[in-house]
Amino acid sequence: MNDIETEKAGLEEAGRLLFAGSADFFAAAPSLGVLPPMDGVEIAFAGRSNVGKSSLINALTGRNTLARTSHTPGRTQQLNFFKIAERLTLVDMPGYGYAAVEKAKVEAWTQLIHAYLKGRANLARVFMLIDSRHGLKSIDTDVLDGLDKAAVSYQIVLTKGDALKKNEIEARIAGIQAAIAKRPAAFPEVLLTSSRDDRGVVELRAGVARLLAERGA
Numbered sequence: 130m131n132d133i134e135t136e137k138a139g140l141e142e143a144g145r146l147l148f149a150g151s152a153d154f155f156a157a158a159p160s161l162g163v164l165p166p167m168d169g170v171e172i173a174f175a176g177r178s179n180v181g182k183s184s185l186i187n188a189l190t191g192r193n194t195l196a197r198t199s200h201t202p203g204r205t206q207q208l209n210f211f212k213i214a215e216r217l218t219l220v221d222m223p224g225y226g227y228a229a230v231e232k233a234k235v236e237a238w239t240q241l242i243h244a245y246l247k248g249r250a251n252l253a254r255v256f257m258l259i260d261s262r263h264g265l266k267s268i269d270t271d272v273l274d275g276l277d278k279a280a281v282s283y284q285i286v287l288t289k290g291d292a293l294k295k296n297e298i299e300a301r302i303a304g305i306q307a308a309i310a311k312r313p314a315a316f317p318e319v320l321l322t323s324s325r326d327d328r329g330v331v332e333l334r335a336g337v338a339r340l341l342a343e344r345g346a
């Protein structure tokens with residue numbers, strides 16, 4: 130096993146151990162004034178409504194009911210905070226882009242998200258979830274623009290990867306990598322995941338473990 134393979138295996142094991150530990154909901158913030166205090170390393174998951182965000186969080190943590198899933202888009206209407214193994218805070222952000230939700234509510238969510246992103250100094254990375262069947266849409270790129278402007282590191286994570294064939298996966302990843310190549314806050318690696326068959330979950334856990342290691346946490 131060479132050095133790269135050894136490092137990869139070590140990060141995968143660190144990720145497995147991290148998410149095999151405790152995972153508990155501890156706070157919800159419907160407005161900026163009730164955000165919990167910043168404590169340790171924080172990561173956030175963002176994406177369009179119905180992108181499979183809650184399902185992926187549950188797969189990542191190995192708990193079927195940690196994040197609330199729903200067949201009704203727009204169900205998550207606040208920032209939900211989870212403590213992982215007492216070492217990491219995971220934030221489930223409100224889904225965006227669901228037209229059936231009242232315009233005033235969408236604007237309130239948007240303001241909350243933007244304020245959170247700008248003011249959270251311990252936020253290590255936002256994982257931007259994109260439905261692999263559809264790729265980046267204009268509403269997604271608007272969010273990426275905001276992340277670039279706020280200088281918040283983000284990584285594209287494709288969901289529902291089990292729905293694509295191998296050649297479609299390769300084309301989708303290549304297209305997104307080209308689209309984010311010049312974005313200043315984008316992490317270059319694009320991950321493909323599926324909460325149905327757990328593909329990409331090991332790699333995502335390893336990526337989070339790497340972030341913790343880089344932050345000395």
